[in-house]
Amino acid sequence: MEIKFENGKWIVPKNPTIVYVEGDGIGPEITRAAMRVIDKAVERSYKSSKIEWVEALAGEKAERAKGDRFPKESQELIQKYRVVLKGPLETPIGKGWRSINVAIRLMLDAYANIRPVKYMEGLESPLKNPEKVDLIIFRENTDDLYRGIEYSVDSKEAASLREFLRRQLGVDVEDDTGIGVKLMSKYKTQRIARMAIKYAIDNNRRKVTVMHKGNVMKYTEGAFREWSYEVALKEFREYVVTEEEQAQGKPGRIVFNDRIADNMFQQIIIRPEEYDVILAPNVNGDYISDAAGALIGNIGLLGGANVGDTGGMFEAVHGTAPKYAGKNVANPTGIIRGGEMMLRFMGWREAADLIDAAIRKAMKEKKVTQDIARFMGVKPLSTEEFADFLIQSMES
Numbered sequence: 001m002e003i004k005f006e007n008g009k010w011i012v013p014k015n016p017t018i019v020y021v022e023g024d025g026i027g028p029e030i031t032r033a034a035m036r037v038i039d040k041a042v043e044r045s046y047k048s049s050k051i052e053w054v055e056a057l058a059g060e061k062a063e064r065a066k067g068d069r070f071p072k073e074s075q076e077l078i079q080k081y082r083v084v085l086k087g088p089l090e091t092p093i094g095k096g097w098r099s100i101n102v103a104i105r106l107m108l109d110a111y112a113n114i115r116p117v118k119y120m121e122g123l124e125s126p127l128k129n130p131e132k133v134d135l136i137i138f139r140e141n142t143d144d145l146y147r148g149i150e151y152s153v154d155s156k157e158a159a160s161l162r163e164f165l166r167r168q169l170g171v172d173v174e175d176d177t178g179i180g181v182k183l184m185s186k187y188k189t190q191r192i193a194r195m196a197i198k199y200a201i202d203n204n205r206r207k208v209t210v211m212h213k214g215n216v217m218k219y220t221e222g223a224f225r226e227w228s229y230e231v232a233l234k235e236f237r238e239y240v241v242t243e244e245e246q247a248q249g250k251p252g253r254i255v256f257n258d259r260i261a262d263n264m265f266q267q268i269i270i271r272p273e274e275y276d277v278i279l280a281p282n283v284n285g286d287y288i289s290d291a292a293g294a295l296i297g298n299i300g301l302l303g304g305a306n307v308g309d310t311g312g313m314f315e316a317v318h319g320t321a322p323k324y325a326g327k328n329v330a331n332p333t334g335i336i337r338g339g340e341m342m343l344r345f346m347g348w349r350e351a352a353d354l355i356d357a358a359i360r361k362a363m364k365e366k367k368v369t370q371d372i373a374r375f376m377g378v379k380p381l382s383t384e385e386f387a388d389f390l391i392q393s394m395e396s
Contacts (some may be wrong), residue, residue: 001054003083003346005310006197012346019077023087024059030332031087033387037332037358038339039086040391041351049348054081059089060153072170083346085339088320093221102368103140104313110306111193113139113285116341117302122363124375125297132273133295134312135278136205138196141286141306143188144220146282150180184220184281186227193228195307196279200254203344207276208232210258210355211284214273225258226279234257235251261287293317300371303337305345312345314338328382333359333371336390338376354379362386377388 002020004011015121020035022028042049054072060080063069066255084104096123104110112387119130127133151158165171193210202209210229214222232240233256241252244273259267268275268288272295293299299317304311316334325329336355343352362368366378367389373380376396381389 002081004082005082008064008195008309010346012348014049015052016083016346017054017081019056019081019084020053020340021056021058021074021084022061022087022285023320024061024090025088025322025325026330027089027320027329028333029085029326029381030316030330031085033332033337033383034085034335036387037336037355037390037394038343040124040353041343041354041358042348043395045348045350053225056084056363058155061273063332070103075107078104078184081105082108084108084311084313085335085342086313086315087335088316088318088321090322101313104127105306108311108313109142110313111140111142111188112195112305113141113289114307114341115289115293115302115306117296119296120301120360120363122366122368122376123301123372127269127272127295130296133268133292133299135205135275135292136199137267137285137289137292138199138276138277138279139289140188140192140224140280140282142282143183143185144282145180145182146286147181147183149183152177157246168254168328174252176335179231182220184223186223189227190231190282191309192236192281193231196277197232197240197254197256201236201239206255207255207257207274207275209264209275209278210256211261211264211278211280212258213261213284213290214258215260215334219279221261221284228279229258233252234336246304264288265291268295281377283362289317298372301333303334303339304343305338305341307345312342314342324352326383329369329370330383332383332387333369354394355390358390359392362389 001013010252022031034199038395057065058074060072062071075118089100119133143203153176161179166174168210180304190199196208212221212225214225239253240256241250243257246255293302304317312331315338340355365378369386370380
């Protein structure tokens, strides 16, 4: 049965249908491992519920079977069921689909890229106290410079824009200048601010921090800051207190504040315990996500979600790693974490908590795949053995 969406809420049946895409490179191995782990967590948590998986062919597998990297029937499946567990997909250079990942995000209007970053005991981190890192990053997914509106220095479009800037706006622009356009929409800003604040409330988080460069880009990133505060103070006043109000003794469940982008980078290194949910425009969100991932010592263990009001795509944040494909050595933790996030959005928190506990137990007991085992000095588990260990942990 299909998962339904009403006013931003997920209406999940007892046996929901979820689409999976195996992906390229190591994708098939880690995706199948993740599905086994997710199925066991659901079985242990809800005796009468079961996920009905349906495959959408994409990438190399679709190319071989259908002669098309993203066939129409796969697109129709995703548009129908709206929730996708996706293995990593390669984007070929110079031919074919520009990006299947981007195509799926657009189909689902998945405007929020969400990445949890939390330290796990056993990892080697560059921080003295990595256990203080527990962040959820909300990156706006559809706006900003990543809209891709830019023109090379020698293009007709750039020449026209340079002339327009000089004549109509009095801006002195050199002739050897390429031009990119930074767009920031109030509607798009406020819908992700709304989602981030709702997430903080529903998941008992304590603070939402807007990351921006509004001191320089006043009418784009500065506007992102102002529009986010507007949502917080008009729509969530019963929950939210600003940093200034808190300093004056006013109580509130969620502290809402902001930090300049360059300061934010040093803040998460020097005092990570002071930050919780970070809300950022597209470019800043891209930067801070990877920087935060480095704090825990291994970005490859992170899962991510691309979520909108009517669906979501859940995945690992790493790539296809083709040199390890078919060797049963790849670490499936990233896509398992993506599946854990999927369960949380479904409201199946007990199953998600089981997965989290099993992964943490594996790290603590050094039951890990080769990418981590070599740093721990232990014998590595294969991809399948690692999934087996998580399943056995949940059974016990």
